[in-house]
Amino acid sequence: MKINLLFVLSIVILFSCNETEEKTIVQELSWSKIFNEKNLDGWLPKIAGHELGENFGKTFIVEDGILKIRYDAYGDDFDDRFGALFFNKKLSDYRLKIEYRFVGETAPGAPEWGYRDSGIQFHSQSPQSLKVDQAFPVCLEYNLHGGNGTEDRPVGAICANGTFIEINGKKNENYCTPPVLAQTFHGDQWVTMELDVKDGKVSHFVNGKEILSYENPSLNPEHDIAKTFIQNGDSTLNSGYVSLQSNSHPIDFRKIELMEY
Numbered sequence: 105m106k107i108n109l110l111f112v113l114s115i116v117i118l119f120s121c122n123e124t125e126e127k128t129i130v131q132e133l134s135w136s137k138i139f140n141e142k143n144l145d146g147w148l149p150k151i152a153g154h155e156l157g158e159n160f161g162k163t164f165i166v167e168d169g170i171l172k173i174r175y176d177a178y179g180d181d182f183d184d185r186f187g188a189l190f191f192n193k194k195l196s197d198y199r200l201k202i203e204y205r206f207v208g209e210t211a212p213g214a215p216e217w218g219y220r221d222s223g224i225q226f227h228s229q230s231p232q233s234l235k236v237d238q239a240f241p242v243c244l245e246y247n248l249h250g251g252n253g254t255e256d257r258p259v260g261a262i263c264a265n266g267t268f269i270e271i272n273g274k275k276n277e278n279y280c281t282p283p284v285l286a287q288t289f290h291g292d293q294w295v296t297m298e299l300d301v302k303d304g305k306v307s308h309f310v311n312g313k314e315i316l317s318y319e320n321p322s323l324n325p326e327h328d329i330a331k332t333f334i335q336n337g338d339s340t341l342n343s344g345y346v347s348l349q350s351n352s353h354p355i356d357f358r359k360i361e362l363m364e365y
Contacts, residue, residue, distance in 0.1 A: 139360035141169040151187030152239045171357040181213035186239040188347035190231040196343035197365040200299040206250035214352030220250030227344035242266035242330045251290035258286035260308045266330030269318040283315035
């Protein structure tokens with residue numbers, strides 16, 4: 105009887121410990137808001153041709169709890185003033201969730217591809233390391249596309265600027281690789297994108313559905329800027345900064361949440 109009682113007690117304690125550990129893990133992996141819906145605290149703008157921290161023309165504004173990217177002060181020529189709003193913490197393994205929508209008209213003088221085009225840049229070089237006139241950081245990009253009402257313009261491609269990724273064991277051959285599950289969202293509807301980054305594997309999600317996965321991001325040793333970040337021959341890219349692109353078409357962001365592993 106004593107042996108059986110001890111056995112039962114040990115099982116209860118074991119399950120109790122496991123339950124406590126699981127609760128701790130769940131608590132540690134809870135979502136946290138990284139956009140306070142009031143201002144740009146914790147974020148840093150960088151626009152090509154302007155110094156780090158200069159929010160030229162109030163490109164990035166917060167109104168009614170929404171982070172808006174606008175080009176009203178750019179005049180008649182966008183003039184390749186591509187930019188991004190950087191989150192101020194370097195990240196490695198995490199899950200990012202953001203709601204976005206395209207609105208309005210593309211800025212005058214923008215490239216044709218700028219129509220309803222934006223992106224979430226990640227594993228990026230630091231904003232402090234960008235040159236004043238550098239349009240895009242060395243990074244990976246979860247590409248955001250909006251439909252034009254008729255044609256297919258799938259969201260969620262992976263674009264690699266100065267970087268490589270592997271899909272099914274093969275390096276990407278093109279700058280952008282389309283999602284496996286193609287979905288186009290027309291109009292000004294809100295869409296939820298998610299990005300999961302863990303142990304060298306990256307997955308893209310749209311409205312809860314996985315649309316693309318790949319692994320082993322690395323720096324391109326032949327890229328003029330990317331090669332400067334390769335240390336001791338190791339081109340592995342397993343961390344960096346996250347930013348929201350200002351690519352010439354107005355876009356809104358809300359409910360920006362992060363879960364770190």
